[in-house]
Amino acid sequence: xxxxxxxxxxxxxxxxxxxxxxxxxxxxxxxxxxxxxxxxxxxxxxxxxxxxxxxxxxxxxxxxxxxxxxxxxxxxxxxxxxxxxxxxxxxxxxxxxxxxxxxxxxxxxxxxxxxxxxxxxxxxxxxxxxxxxxxxxxxxxxxxxxxxxxxxxxxxxxxxxx
Amino acid sequence: xxxxxxxxxxxxxxxxxxxxxxxxxxxxxxxxxxxxxxxxxxxxxxxxxxxxxxxxxxxxxxxxxxxxxxxxxxxxxxxxxxxxxxxxxxxxxxxxxxxxxxxxxxxxxxxxxxxxxxxxxxxxxxxxxxxxxxxxxxxxxxxxxxxxxxxxxxxxxxxxxx
Amino acid sequence: xxxxxxxxxxxxxxxxxxxxxxxxxxxxxxxxxxxxxxxxxxxxxxxxxxxxxxxxxxxxxxxxxxxxxxxxxxxxxxxxxxxxxxxxxxxxxxxxxxxxxxxxxxxxxxxxxxxxxxxxxxxxxxxxxxxxxxxxxxxxxxxxxxxxxxxxxxxxxxxxxx
Amino acid sequence: xxxxxxxxxxxxxxxxxxxxxxxxxxxxxxxxxxxxxxxxxxxxxxxxxxxxxxxxxxxxxxxxxxxxxxxxxxxxxxxxxxxxxxxxxxxxxxxxxxxxxxxxxxxxxxxxxxxxxxxxxxxxxxxxxxxxxxxxxxxxxxxxxxxxxxxxxxxxxxxxxx
Amino acid sequence: xxxxxxxxxxxxxxxxxxxxxxxxxxxxxxxxxxxxxxxxxxxxxxxxxxxxxxxxxxxxxxxxxxxxxxxxxxxxxxxxxxxxxxxxxxxxxxxxxxxxxxxxxxxxxxxxxxxxxxxxxxxxxxxxxxxxxxxxxxxxxxxxxxxxxxxxxxxxxxxxxx
Amino acid sequence: xxxxxxxxxxxxxxxxxxxxxxxxxxxxxxxxxxxxxxxxxxxxxxxxxxxxxxxxxxxxxxxxxxxxxxxxxxxxxxxxxxxxxxxxxxxxxxxxxxxxxxxxxxxxxxxxxxxxxxxxxxxxxxxxxxxxxxxxxxxxxxxxxxxxxxxxxxxxxxxxxx
Numbered sequence: 008x009x010x011x012x013x014x015x016x017x018x019x020x021x022x023x024x025x026x027x028x029x030x031x032x033x034x035x036x037x038x039x040x041x042x043x044x045x046x047x048x049x050x051x052x053x054x055x056x057x058x059x060x061x062x063x064x065x066x067x068x069x070x071x072x073x074x075x076x077x078x079x080x081x082x083x084x085x086x087x088x089x090x091x092x093x094x095x096x097x098x099x100x101x102x103x104x105x106x107x108x109x110x111x112x113x114x115x116x117x118x119x120x121x122x123x124x125x126x127x128x129x130x131x132x133x134x135x136x137x138x139x140x141x142x143x144x145x146x147x148x149x150x151x152x153x154x155x156x157x158x159x160x161x162x163x164x165x166x167x168x169x
Numbered sequence: 170x171x172x173x174x175x176x177x178x179x180x181x182x183x184x185x186x187x188x189x190x191x192x193x194x195x196x197x198x199x200x201x202x203x204x205x206x207x208x209x210x211x212x213x214x215x216x217x218x219x220x221x222x223x224x225x226x227x228x229x230x231x232x233x234x235x236x237x238x239x240x241x242x243x244x245x246x247x248x249x250x251x252x253x254x255x256x257x258x259x260x261x262x263x264x265x266x267x268x269x270x271x272x273x274x275x276x277x278x279x280x281x282x283x284x285x286x287x288x289x290x291x292x293x294x295x296x297x298x299x300x301x302x303x304x305x306x307x308x309x310x311x312x313x314x315x316x317x318x319x320x321x322x323x324x325x326x327x328x329x330x331x
Numbered sequence: 332x333x334x335x336x337x338x339x340x341x342x343x344x345x346x347x348x349x350x351x352x353x354x355x356x357x358x359x360x361x362x363x364x365x366x367x368x369x370x371x372x373x374x375x376x377x378x379x380x381x382x383x384x385x386x387x388x389x390x391x392x393x394x395x396x397x398x399x400x401x402x403x404x405x406x407x408x409x410x411x412x413x414x415x416x417x418x419x420x421x422x423x424x425x426x427x428x429x430x431x432x433x434x435x436x437x438x439x440x441x442x443x444x445x446x447x448x449x450x451x452x453x454x455x456x457x458x459x460x461x462x463x464x465x466x467x468x469x470x471x472x473x474x475x476x477x478x479x480x481x482x483x484x485x486x487x488x489x490x491x492x493x
Numbered sequence: 494x495x496x497x498x499x500x501x502x503x504x505x506x507x508x509x510x511x512x513x514x515x516x517x518x519x520x521x522x523x524x525x526x527x528x529x530x531x532x533x534x535x536x537x538x539x540x541x542x543x544x545x546x547x548x549x550x551x552x553x554x555x556x557x558x559x560x561x562x563x564x565x566x567x568x569x570x571x572x573x574x575x576x577x578x579x580x581x582x583x584x585x586x587x588x589x590x591x592x593x594x595x596x597x598x599x600x601x602x603x604x605x606x607x608x609x610x611x612x613x614x615x616x617x618x619x620x621x622x623x624x625x626x627x628x629x630x631x632x633x634x635x636x637x638x639x640x641x642x643x644x645x646x647x648x649x650x651x652x653x654x655x
Numbered sequence: 656x657x658x659x660x661x662x663x664x665x666x667x668x669x670x671x672x673x674x675x676x677x678x679x680x681x682x683x684x685x686x687x688x689x690x691x692x693x694x695x696x697x698x699x700x701x702x703x704x705x706x707x708x709x710x711x712x713x714x715x716x717x718x719x720x721x722x723x724x725x726x727x728x729x730x731x732x733x734x735x736x737x738x739x740x741x742x743x744x745x746x747x748x749x750x751x752x753x754x755x756x757x758x759x760x761x762x763x764x765x766x767x768x769x770x771x772x773x774x775x776x777x778x779x780x781x782x783x784x785x786x787x788x789x790x791x792x793x794x795x796x797x798x799x800x801x802x803x804x805x806x807x808x809x810x811x812x813x814x815x816x817x
Numbered sequence: 818x819x820x821x822x823x824x825x826x827x828x829x830x831x832x833x834x835x836x837x838x839x840x841x842x843x844x845x846x847x848x849x850x851x852x853x854x855x856x857x858x859x860x861x862x863x864x865x866x867x868x869x870x871x872x873x874x875x876x877x878x879x880x881x882x883x884x885x886x887x888x889x890x891x892x893x894x895x896x897x898x899x900x901x902x903x904x905x906x907x908x909x910x911x912x913x914x915x916x917x918x919x920x921x922x923x924x925x926x927x928x929x930x931x932x933x934x935x936x937x938x939x940x941x942x943x944x945x946x947x948x949x950x951x952x953x954x955x956x957x958x959x960x961x962x963x964x965x966x967x968x969x970x971x972x973x974x975x976x977x978x979x
Binding site: 658759 | 820841844845901902907913917920921924931932933934935936938939
Binding site for chain 6: 241242245266269270271273277278
């Protein structure tokens with residue numbers, strides 16, 4: 008039976024840290040679905056279709072990776088895709104507690120779905136979408152932190168703001 | 170290709186928290202090898218063969234689970250078994266930091282091996298082999314914390330001590 | 332002399348985790364006042380009177396428990412009720428630090444008032460009002476997480492939203 | 494009914510941080526039993542009778558405080574004294590996790606016994622028996638960290654060592 | 656060569672905890688620049704010129720301390736001042752993780768700039784600008800937490816609100 | 818006046834993470850004294866003179882760095898060298914709490930001595946002397962983790978053990 012895993016997130020924008028996890032996850036599972044949250048509670052810099060496209064563009068050569076948006080309860084979405092695993096990255100203790108609570112709650116909502124945590128590479132331990140947005144908004148250089156297409160989209164975004 | 174995962178530990182003794190993780194891990198992978206550390210740096214209550222037998226006894230009905238002892242570097246052992254995944258449980262922040270360092274170091278030693286962390290069920294969040302040993306040594310009741318065979322072995326151990 | 336304790340919170344809505352703490356606290360003290368914050372800085376789902384009523388309804392059979400709203404500095408309120416103890420629940424490390432700072436500050440403001448922390452039951456370690464609100468807003472099932480009356484009120488709230 | 498609380502510890506030696514907690518706890522309960530662990534797993538600097546005497550000497554004027562040694566499971570001891578509350582101090586996150594696990598385990602062993610945590614005063618946040626032992630062993634000045642009698646006993650101990 | 660350090664922050668308002676760090680930092684370096692963030696992402700209680708003036712007023716007798724506002728990327732500002740050190744205070748674990756990420760990111764942006772962390776005095780471990788704002792807004796007494804001029808400015812602010 | 822900083826530690830053995838901190842610290846101060854603890858409480862792999870020599874060998878080209886052993890209270894040693902700053906590295910939350918307590922205690926013992934914390938490079942976040950000893954003892958490859966001379970000394974040590 009095909010083992011499918013779901014990697015959910017806001018990806019606003021996707022960073023090199025996310026990409027590292029996606030590639031490592033895709034080695035282990037038969038299919039990895041990157042699930043882009045349509046309506047997160049936080050305000051967004053990029054609309055859903057742009058957040059999807061920047062991941063798809065970067066991932067296009069890997070046939071095991073699918074990029075989609077989703078809405079509603081994560082466990083319902085995971086089940087609807089025939090998946091049994093949620094993948095999440097852990098960088099820090101503050102991540103850990105929130106993620107632990109979410110994983111326990113998701114098991115409560117559907118005991119058939121398992122959450123696996125992968126450690127973010129030490130190279131990206133300080134990296135988050137929020138940090139990228141902040142540095143880009145101050146005209147700092149983020150070219151080492153995100154794929155080229157995102158670098159370009161950030162430049163367009165913050166130049167058109169000025 | 171068969172997906173094999175290794176769940177390493179000292180299991181001195183195995184607890185219901187370990188068993189929960191083993192069963193949940195075996196659902197996701199084609200084979201789960203429980204790897205019992207032969208010579209951990211801490212002093213042991215049970216010798217290696219007893220630690221293996223108490224897990225084998227409890228797991229005997231599940232054909233996907235193999236129980237073995239191992240020695241030397243974990244990544245070398247994992248590779249020698251044709252496995253690409255290490256599974257570890259996370260209970261608390263203090264676990265988290267040590268485990269993060271070990272996972273990063275293991276990736277340094279062999280980038281082809283991935284560590285997946287599973288959250289311990291909230292029912293076992295306070296449970297560890299050390300706590301079980303301490304309560305049993307004070308004649309407390311550990312029957313809800315370990316499988317029957319371990320409960321019996323602990324009783325034998327601490328009665329024969331008196 | 333009557334020992335009175337105050338358990339302050341926003342309770343938006345009250346969860347089974349809160350109720351567990353209230354009952355355990357009421358065993359130890361002669362009177363337990365559940366103090367519902369009138370004007371917390373966060374936006375509310377339920378108005379103050381509904382937050383009071385959902386707790387009163389659930390607690391009605393326990394004569395030692397009083398439910399009230401309060402305003403202003405917590406230490407002033409505690410003193411005005413003739414109480415000398417504040418009770419707070421601890422779930423996680425992130426709770427811990429904020430709570431430690433608040434307890435030290437409250438002792439600075441009034442050294443005669445003591446804060447006691449109780450550990451949330453492991454069964455509710457992942458549970459918070461925010462998690463309940465989120466799951467309910469996505470039409471997830473929260474019946475195991477809150478008392479019946481709150482379950483009903485959440486259903487009414489989010490149905491009328493649609 | 495008399496409300497009795499037990500404050501267990503090794504007290505090797507008692508510090509000003511412990512004394513602060515003992516006094517604050519004795520204000521809230523009708524009787525506070527300081528329970529000195531007879532056989533902790535760690536090696537001791539002071540034998541049990543000296544650890545008891547240094548607390549008794551400092552506490553002699555407070556009629557609500559009793560100092561005793563104890564052995565075996567803490568929950569059994571607490572019950573045998575007619576107490577329903579265990580008091581523990583919290584200084585730091587690392588304390589917190591261990592204490593959380595112990596409190597949950599003790600509730601598992603006896604649900605009728607409640608653990609209350611008190612925050613250590615900010616003045617003693619860095620203070621522990623281990624730190625006192627280390628500084629005293631290096632001939633550092635610990636007079637601001639422990640009661641006079643302990644200061645004297647430490648001087649005697651480390652002078653007679655030389 | 657003159658050693659210059661920069662201590663950046665929002666200081667809304669400056670507290671006794673900040674002042675303690677500023678004085679301790681100024682002992683070690685030849686010049687300490689207190690850099691007040693002009694446009695932090697959070698909403699402000701005091702405008703930039705008032706936040707500068709309250710620090711300048713308190714620091715006026717110390718010739719090594721300079722107070723300025725700044726904008727844009729911190730590392731660019733630090734470099735423009737001929738400084739090579741950023742100073743930050745650490746109070747708690749939650750501070751620590753955010754600060755670690757920021758320090759690593761700043762080293763990525765400019766490896767020639769070093770971040771030094773100083774521990775907040777235990778006397779101010781519970782103190783933050785946010786806590787001061789909250790207590791003052793509830794008419795609590797903050798005179799022991801901030802310098803006199805800030806105390807006065809807070810009184811003016813919240814009285815004029817009523 | 819010459820600004821002297823002391824970087825104390827056991828260095829059993831020195832790692833690339835330590836060396837990174839030593840070099841970064843030596844940029845900021847006029848002199849950096851690497852102070853090797855003579856009698857730490859833990860058991861040692863390398864005697865004091867070998868621990869000193871492995872650092873001296875690696876540092877020989879940098880005239881600002883001095884390597885010495887020390888004994889007794891750290892604050893007394895720091896003062897005796899005319900230094901006013903202690904430098905410590907922070908990798909993780911568990912480091913943080915212990916280091917915070919030590920820094921506060923050292924300020925208590927001598928308020929004239931300041932502790933500065935530097936964040937370990939993300940490249941070495943998982944690295945410690947203990948991890949190096951363990952991997953080397955299992956014949957793992959530590960050549961990327963320690964300077965060449967230490968790599969050689971570890972090989973000699975563990976080969977002669979077999």
